[in-house]
Amino acid sequence: MKFLEIGSFAALAGLALGQTPAGFEPAVEANLAVSFGSKAVEEPGTAFTKEETASIPTIGTAEPLEGTYILAVIDISVPAAFTPGNYEPRRNMLHALVSGFTSSAEANEEGIYVLENADPAGPAAYIGPSPPAETPPNPHNYVELLFEQTDAYKAPQVDYSGFNNRLGVDVAELIASLGLGEPVAANFFNVTGV
Secondary structure: OOOOOOOOHHHHHOOOOOOOOOOOOOOOOOEOEEEEOOEEOOOOOEEEOOOOOOOOOEEEEOOOOOOOEEEEEEEEEEEOOOEOOEOOOEEEEEEEEEEEEEEOOOOOOOOOEEEEOOOOOOEEOOOOOOOOEOOOOOEEEEEEEEEEOOOOOOOOOOOOOOOOOOEOOOHHHHHHHOOOOOOOEEEEEEEEEO
């Protein structure tokens, strides 16, 4: 699986960039390698199309991880209203909350330890980005957060199978309600509605 088309992951991991958008909390410095097919998030904020991001991404890290991990994918740019020219304020939408990821024992040819999951169904299965067309166009930022799934993890008390329970999710409350600690790695990409 190809994670980067230019340069190496090791070079990217050495950059002193934040892996989450400016102002987003929790801020994370450690890079989560993210790819959709053969296209990678080469740097935080890489642009993708809806079609490219229709399926759950492949994720990985520069070092092997012990234990089990949870991936959260959150659109932090959903309009509160869909009135042309007046889309503010923005709110969050949970696009995925998938538990049960474990690190591969060996790095792939790009030096990435791919996180594997035999059943990526939930507790909130991945929903691919589908931002609405906006005038002027506004890219939606999709943040990927990787958490260790420790003994403190509590299964969600919310049914995320429906759209309404995913819309307006408070990231800090979600992390606290699940008994998760700080994210171990993160990244983000964007998709613009057309």
